[in-house]
Amino acid sequence: MKRQAKTVILVAGFILVSTLLWAQNKGAGQIILSGGTTGNVTFKHKLHQDSLGDCNLCHNLFPQTPGIVQKLKDEGKLENKKVMNQCQKCHREKTNAGLKTGPVTCKGCHVK
Numbered sequence: 102m103k104r105q106a107k108t109v110i111l112v113a114g115f116i117l118v119s120t121l122l123w124a125q126n127k128g129a130g131q132i133i134l135s136g137g138t139t140g141n142v143t144f145k146h147k148l149h150q151d152s153l154g155d156c157n158l159c160h161n162l163f164p165q166t167p168g169i170v171q172k173l174k175d176e177g178k179l180e181n182k183k184v185m186n187q188c189q190k191c192h193r194e195k196t197n198a199g200l201k202t203g204p205v206t207c208k209g210c211h212v213k
């Protein structure tokens with residue numbers, strides 16, 4: 102293939118990938134999750150996206166849809182506290198490894 106043609110393909114590919122990344126819906130920057138009688142949880146979505154990178158560290162349990170955690174819990178398709186346990190597990194592991202992370206105590210996440 103001619104060198105020029107290769108360059109054109111490379112540039113076109115780069116523009117396509119950038120557009121796809123830019124167009125990806127990242128959702129709200131901050132989300133309030135219902136925490137039952139223990140109080141709601143204010144979750145900094147963007148902070149986690151920026152510091153973790155991998156969406157599936159959370160979205161392995163639920164799709165990228167507003168209000169889906171409560172909806173799946175109400176429908177009995179997602180165990181209560183399953184998401185919470187995943188939040189806590191990561192925070193605990195990072196705390197033990199001496200890394201910057203989020204809270205592991207109830208009141209660190211739940212506010213009445």
Ligand code: HEC
Binds near residue numbers: 130157
């Ligand atoms: C640390 C956990 C976590 C990570 C990582 C994460 N999300 Fe989310 N995301 C959530 C939670 C929690 C919700 C709220 C679901 C609900 O409202 O029930 C959510 C909701 C969403 C929604 C729905 C819209 C909204 O505003 O509620 C979209 C879209 C989304 N995420 C996209 C992404 C993308 C794209 C990434 C990766 C770049 C990502 N998320 C990474 C936890 C996470």
Ligand code: HEC
Binds near residue numbers: 135136181192209210
């Ligand atoms: C890292 C943040 C975090 C910590 C720490 C945390 N929680 Fe949660 N909790 C959540 C989130 C997010 C939810 C909603 C999603 C779910 O049910 O998995 C929740 C849900 C709950 C619920 C409602 C479950 C239901 O029946 O729907 C209760 C009750 C609860 N937490 C109690 C506690 C108690 C008690 C502690 C301390 C021992 C605690 N949480 C620590 C984030 C946290």
Ligand code: HEC
Binds near residue numbers: 142189192210
């Ligand atoms: C895979 C690891 C991981 C998961 C899963 C995770 N977190 Fe975190 N969390 C972090 C890290 C890392 C930080 C520190 C980010 C920073 O300050 O740069 C953090 C910070 C926080 C903070 C403190 C934010 C502040 O005010 O500075 C809260 C609250 C929190 N997380 C709640 C949650 C909740 C609720 C969930 C589940 C829906 C969750 N986290 C899931 C890694 C995780």
